[in-house]
Amino acid sequence: MKIDFYLRFHTKFGQSLAITGNLPVLGEDEPDKALPMSFLSDELWQVSIEIDPSETETLRYRYIFIDEKGVWEKEAEKERIVEIKKAKHDLLFVDTWNDPSLFENSFYSAPFKEVFFRDRKKLKLKKNNFYTHQFKIKAPLVSPDETVCLLGSSETLGYWNTDTPILLSKKGNWWTVHLEIPASEFAMSYKYGVYNLKTGSFVRFENGDNRILHNDGSVNKKTIIHDGFLRLPVNQWKGTGLAIPVFSLRSNNSFGIGEFNDIKLLVDWADEVGMKMIQLLPINDTSATNTWKDSYPYAAISAFALHPIYINLQKVAGKKGEPIIKTLNKKQKQLNGLAEIDYEQVIHFKINVLHELFDLDNLDFL
Template identity: 30%
Template sequence: MTLSFNIEYRTNWGEEVRVLGSIPELGNNLPEEALPLHTVDGIHWNTDVDVQAPKSGVIEYCYHIYQDGKAIRTEWNSLPRSLHVSGGAKKSYRITDCWKNLPEQQYFYTSAFTESLLAHRERTAASKACKKGLLIKAYAPCIDGDHCLAICGNQPLLGDWNPDKALPMSDIVFPEWQVEIDASKISFPLEYKFVLYNKKESRGVAWENNPNRYMADPAIGADETLVIGDRYVYFNLPAWKGAGVAVPVFSLRSEKSFGVGDFGDLKRLIDWATATHQKAVQILPINDTTMTHTW
């Protein structure tokens, strides 16, 4: 299996781009073993590497900037890049990435939202690989479990611009969404937009706040999947709101506590917040913060 990494990054003199990942061919997440990329203009970086597909079928990776053999800069990696791979030794993935800076509304990418407030408890499986595939990935964290991200465009398999017939995407690595499309069924040029899709009602709810996305024929070969990532999707929807309570633990009181606030009271407070449909409980730090300067 061949992975072809491609990224545009304007480096300074003496700097180079490397890719670091979760498989031996990409360094096993050891910074000193990261795989260097090549360039002819200091802007467009690429490399090809033959790999063994991991048993999990998932490869995680990120990009770093090196100088004199040391990493001096890294992209935002709170949400690692992940690639679900399948196919035999002849399969190839052509990956086109952009450098990841801190996203807008970064707090929506934290575990408080992705694993609790907007958690997707039941996730759909990754798309099956196609002989000639176009894998489109996008970030959209502000979507609850009743909805999903979908693609609608100028192709029959994308609904022919009918949002109710849009192609749903997988939330296997939420808040990133992905879907692999059979490129042999696409008549290029491709135009599309992302849609907020209501899964229970099977209808499109809102179009993304962005002009039509356009793609000329990328000349995808046999046994090749072109991976297009790093799309950020936003909708003109009301801001997320949630009521909660803020209280220091020492101020809690209950008939079953010592009367000075303890962790048993904190659990009862959380049960009460759940029963009253609140979204957050905020407390003061429960340990000293002066030693670590994290106040």
């Protein structure tokens, strides 16, 4: 099987591009062994490989940029994955570089994928098995009642008719459609747009110039076009949030300082007032001097250890430690009643109690 890779990316003199992936010919994901690409123009690079599809089920690849000094940088796109074991045709990829600085990449982080955009419905369309071209694009900010559509200058793409655009369906993070396009329709210009499923109407074209697609004249080949991001304003999503240190989350159940358990109260409050995000200042251990100087949350002494000052004594005490905790009510009220946190008093008090609890139940701890 022959696979052609075309990458649309603007380069300057002295810069170059390479491709890496899970195949030996692509360096097996090692950037230093990446396959160099050939310069076609300031906007286009190309490379071809020959593989045995029976030896690999899945092709996974990624592009690398090398500057004038030889310093390399991987693109942000991590989802160029194609099933090739059962492929009966040669493949041609027309890709768009995904720059790590693009704001749209933020919308594919865990908070957006797993929380904010979790319940968005997906339009399911029947796949056309007799296709020559597959168009793929990412559009994180399309609203739940909308889908991505495709229009263009050819008969297959509807001659720019906004009444009957081609609708894309969502698979994973990509919006995609499979089309059979005859060679006579190339070269073609096209654009993506937004279509409202609820009203059954075309909403708008994406921003920017028309996209252009040429045909390389090959037969018995599938062309897969990764068109990057739908060109829409990136300020459509709005969300409020707050950044806060854990030590400031004092509650009635705390011992003079905000604790891990108090984060739950903050989450409940944030949800009640409609906030979307919470950023906690570092919670790593800073116990270097055992004085107030350790209260600075960015002075971590460990990348892994959490600060013991945020431990809730009642939670770690368990049933065996209940008698010890009951004797602390007066001290708890005294610490919670302070107008400001007394860092040194709190940390020394908590460490002493934690030692008591450990001595009481050390065999279970060990």
